[in-house]
Amino acid sequence: MSDGYTPEMLELIKRVEASRPQRLAQARAGNDFPAMSLEQRKEVLNQFHPDYTTEGRRVLGIGPNKEEVLPEELVDLLESRSIIESVNPDLSKPDMETDVLVIGGGGAGTAAALTAMQEGCKVIMATKLRQGDSNTVMAEGGIQAADQEPDSPYYHYLDVIGGGHFTNTHELVAAMANDAPMIMEWLESLGVMFDKHPDGRMKVRHGGGTCRKRMHSAGDMTGAEIMRVLRDETRNHNEQIKLLAFSPAIELLLDNEGKCAGVILHNMETRTYLVVKAKTVIIATGGTGRLHYRGFACTNHYGATGDGLVMAYRAGAKLCFMDSVQYHPTGTSYPEQNVGLLVTEKVRGLGAQLTNIEGNQFVFPLEPRDVESAAIIRECLGLEKGITTPTGRPGVWLDSPMIDLLHGEGTVKRELPAKHIQFKRFGIDIAKYPMLVYPTLHYQNGGIQIDEQSGTDIPNLFAAGETTGGVHGRNRLMGNSLLDILVFGRRAGKAAAKAVKAGIKQGTLSLDHLTQYGQTLSETGLDRGVKSPMILPNYAIDEVNRRRWDVKSPII
Amino acid sequence: MPNENKQINHVAMVGDRTIPPKDARFIEIYIMGQRYKVPETLTILKAMEYVGYQFKRSCGCRGGICGACGTFYRILGDHSIYTGLACQTVVEPGMILAQSPFFPPNRADHIGILDSKMPPDEHIATLYPEIFRCVGCGTCTRTCPMGIDVMNYIALFKRGDVLGGAKESFDCIMCGLCVVRCPANITQMKVGLAGRRIAAAQLIPRSEVTKKRAEQVRAGRYETMLAELGQMDREKLKEIYTSREREPNLSGPGEWMPKDQSHL
Numbered sequence: 001m002s003d004g005y006t007p008e009m010l011e012l013i014k015r016v017e018a019s020r021p022q023r024l025a026q027a028r029a030g031n032d033f034p035a036m037s038l039e040q041r042k043e044v045l046n047q048f049h050p051d052y053t054t055e056g057r058r059v060l061g062i063g064p065n066k067e068e069v070l071p072e073e074l075v076d077l078l079e080s081r082s083i084i085e086s087v088n089p090d091l092s093k094p095d096m097e098t099d100v101l102v103i104g105g106g107g108a109g110t111a112a113a114l115t116a117m118q119e120g121c122k123v124i125m126a127t128k129l130r131q132g133d134s135n136t137v138m139a140e141g142g143i144q145a146a147d148q149e150p151d152s153p154y155y156h157y158l159d160v161i162g163g164g165h166f167t168n169t170h171e172l173v174a175a176m177a178n179d180a181p182m183i184m185e186w187l188e189s190l191g192v193m194f195d196k197h198p199d200g201r202m203k204v205r206h207g208g209g210t211c212r213k214r215m216h217s218a219g220d221m222t223g224a225e226i227m228r229v230l231r232d233e234t235r236n237h238n239e240q241i242k243l244l245a246f247s248p249a250i251e252l253l254l255d256n257e258g259k260c261a262g263v264i265l266h267n268m269e270t271r272t273y274l275v276v277k278a279k280t281v282i283i284a285t286g287g288t289g290r291l292h293y294r295g296f297a298c299t300n301h302y303g304a305t306g307d308g309l310v311m312a313y314r315a316g317a318k319l320c321f322m323d324s325v326q327y328h329p330t331g332t333s334y335p336e337q338n339v340g341l342l343v344t345e346k347v348r349g350l351g352a353q354l355t356n357i358e359g360n361q362f363v364f365p366l367e368p369r370d371v372e373s374a375a376i377i378r379e380c381l382g383l384e385k386g387i388t389t390p391t392g393r394p395g396v397w398l399d400s401p402m403i404d405l406l407h408g409e410g411t412v413k414r415e416l417p418a419k420h421i422q423f424k425r426f427g428i429d430i431a432k433y434p435m436l437v438y439p440t441l442h443y444q445n446g447g448i449q450i451d452e453q454s455g456t457d458i459p460n461l462f463a464a465g466e467t468t469g470g471v472h473g474r475n476r477l478m479g480n481s482l483l484d485i486l487v488f489g490r491r492a493g494k495a496a497a498k499a500v501k502a503g504i505k506q507g508t509l510s511l512d513h514l515t516q517y518g519q520t521l522s523e524t525g526l527d528r529g530v531k532s533p534m535i536l537p538n539y540a541i542d543e544v545n546r547r548r549w550d551v552k553s554p555i556i
Numbered sequence: 557m558p559n560e561n562k563q564i565n566h567v568a569m570v571g572d573r574t575i576p577p578k579d580a581r582f583i584e585i586y587i588m589g590q591r592y593k594v595p596e597t598l599t600i601l602k603a604m605e606y607v608g609y610q611f612k613r614s615c616g617c618r619g620g621i622c623g624a625c626g627t628f629y630r631i632l633g634d635h636s637i638y639t640g641l642a643c644q645t646v647v648e649p650g651m652i653l654a655q656s657p658f659f660p661p662n663r664a665d666h667i668g669i670l671d672s673k674m675p676p677d678e679h680i681a682t683l684y685p686e687i688f689r690c691v692g693c694g695t696c697t698r699t700c701p702m703g704i705d706v707m708n709y710i711a712l713f714k715r716g717d718v719l720g721g722a723k724e725s726f727d728c729i730m731c732g733l734c735v736v737r738c739p740a741n742i743t744q745m746k747v748g749l750a751g752r753r754i755a756a757a758q759l760i761p762r763s764e765v766t767k768k769r770a771e772q773v774r775a776g777r778y779e780t781m782l783a784e785l786g787q788m789d790r791e792k793l794k795e796i797y798t799s800r801e802r803e804p805n806l807s808g809p810g811e812w813m814p815k816d817q818s819h820l
Binding site: 129130132133137138145146147148149150151152153154155157158161162166170171174177178179181182184185188189190191192193194196197198199200201202203204206211212213219221224225228229232235236237246268269290292295296297298299301302303335336337339340341342390391392393418422425426536537538539540541544548 | 571572573574575576578597598599602605606607608610611612613615616617618619620621622624644646663665666667669670722726727729730749750752753754755756757760761762763764765766767769770772773774778779781782783785786790793794796797798800801802803805807809810812813814819820
């Protein structure tokens with residue numbers, strides 16, 4: 001089946017087919033395309049990895065990370081005024097009060113809410129979409145934990161910090177590696193159906209950059225399984241954990257001593273605000289894929305617009321590693337319906353090679369993610385040997401038919417069932433025809449700076465999950481994000497509960513920090529009329545946007 | 557470095573926004589009864605965004621796993637009701653579509669579900685007695701966008717095979733399309749979830765190695781080792797990192813042990 005490709009593309013695919021027998025023979029003989037030396041890696045990263053180039057970046061002019069050079073799309077949001085400023089909300093009579101307010105209903109937020117509840121706190125969980133609408137549900141591959149005999153948190157630590165180019169924050173890595181076995185035990189006790197041997201031992205595999213097998217999985221939907229169980233557990237405690245869905249937080253409230261004291265929520269259905277006074281606040285708003293840095297497609301869920309970063313930053317929290325983003329080398333470039341969707345590393349692990357428009361291989365298929373991505377970008381933008389889709393997107397061929405040829409007929413269908421269906425739906429049989437791929441925004445390595453108890457610079461404000469930075473340094477290994485969100489979600493819930501129990505005295509609620517932030521923007525000439533947080537992305541075409549009244553404020 | 561191409565590609569890179577090809581054919585579809593022209597080959601989700609919808613509900617992962625975008629549709633001239641996920645279903649000419657932004661599913665109170673002394677099969681029957689009203693019409697199975705034999709897993713739970721029902725329902729993304737269509741008002745997705753949690757907690761053996769390791773961690777076994785790594789200078793750390801032994805890909809569970817066992 002190939003009618004998903006245009007005749008022009010089929011013509012180009014002939015070149016991939018022409019070079020395939022020779023590439024196959026080499027692969028069978030164990031003659032891989034040579035891997036890059038450390039110098040070559042450095043060169044391609046410096047020239048073509050979006051993190052290393054200056055293009056699409058600018059100096060941030062305000063706040064605790066002032067002077068840092070960051071992606072423009074992020075700087076736009078940070079150098080902007082609050083959408084709530086013009087509303088001037090009445091803070092004198094809060095609509096709700098709680099011990100712990102959790103912003104975000106993904107894996108980190110839900111773990112935090114459950115833990116704070118177990119510690120005896122009243123919890124409100126406010127989420128932008130439904131509880132569980134998050135990158136957590138999209139995590140397919142697995143979760144790392146050093147629970148097998150030849151392994152230990154010591155080796156897990158080494159793998160994490162080596163994978164992050166030794167830039168990671170020590171305390172966070174140690175906390176994550178050490179908590180991991182307890183997280184697995186917790187999930188198991190809640191009824192998460194992990195892949196197991198008959199005696200109950202969990203099945204484990206290697207991931208990129210691991211020295212011991214510690215990747216635990218639940219089919220190819222590990223994150224979705226964990227999320228639906230955690231969500232179900234919170235529903236068991238509706239009285240102690242009050243869920244406010246479709247109610248994103250838009251700003252933090254501070255008291256007159258600068259301590260975090262609550263949030264302003266926005267009911268998206270009624271378009272009204274809600275003032276919530278909280279003794280402690282936990283930000284678990286996830287990543288920023290939907291900012292589409294430099295126009296890259298992304299693998300993230302719809303709500304990944306970095307709202308938590310913006311509100312924390314305006315309140316004075318420091319961010320870290322915000323210049324570091326993980327691009328997954330193989331996002332789908334064609335067909336248009338699948339653009340940005342992840343094509344798992346497993347495809348290359350099974351032997352599929354990358355080729356350019358001439359059908360020639362140009363890179364070792366299993367370089368580290370950042371190097372592989374840079375090599376693909378070089379092939380397309382630097383050497384002009386990429387393929388351009390009918391809609392103008394760049395891409396290179398991922399020669400998936402090699403998999404069946406190497407491992408026998410039916411391997412693609414058996415090992416990659418979801419991908420096979422996803423392409424078949426659009427008339428492309430990936431067992432017979434190559435896929436067109438290009439790097440896609442995958443994960444925000446940086447975020448709000450936290451300590452090992454998930455505390456931020458602001459008293460009574462905690463943060464957990466992809467919205468935080470430090471634990472993965474400049475590069476995250478597969479299987480450590482599901483772990484990260486649960487470890488630090490639990491730690492945030494515990495730390496918040498501890499603070500509540502110790503007794504919290506709050507002063508008058510205030511949004512003065514927004515006024516000051518706005519003033520600084522005006523005085524420094526940075527105010528360009530943008531308002532944030534973004535809340536939802538806007539994918540209308542230009543023609544529709546031209547006819548709109550309120551393009552600049554997407555929701556309010 | 558020639559970068560003319562770079563500019564063109566950069567302009568074309570607009571994230572998830574749809575770029576219709578120059579020669580794209582347009583088809584007519586009906587969104588909530590209203591007629592629109594959209595480029596063919598788009599998914600329902602992208603077609604709706606193309607004409608200007610900005611989703612609040614009915615949009616989540618955009619990759620077929622979160623279950624937010626369940627959609628019902630008819631095709632002009634065809635009496636049947638079809639279902640699909642908006643992010644995974646391509647628009648067809650004459651498609652009349654409506655989304656299911658919310659549905660009130662029945663969820664039994666599950667508290668204490670995992671510690672209950674009640675046998676698992678009785679437990680499911682007590683929580684969701686309505687499964688015995690299944691009329692066997694098979695609409696749920698035909699409705700499922702994941703291709704799950706929903707009626708079969710309900711039948712397994714009815715028969716008392718909780719582990720079987722748990723496994724059969726595993727791929728459920730909880731979109732709820734089956735629930736909306738069920739004439740017996742069964743909430744299949746919640747039955748499956750309760751069954752899976754009970755099966756995992758009570759019917760499948762717990763992992764002993766995991767429990768043991770968790771106890772070692774709680775006893776503080778690794779704290780000094782980890783603290784030492786924190787004190788180490790970067791060069792020494794790199795040296796340890798590069799010299800670590802790698803477990804062979806094909807070793808069986810618990811078979812291989814490293815030569816250096818001082819940090820286990």
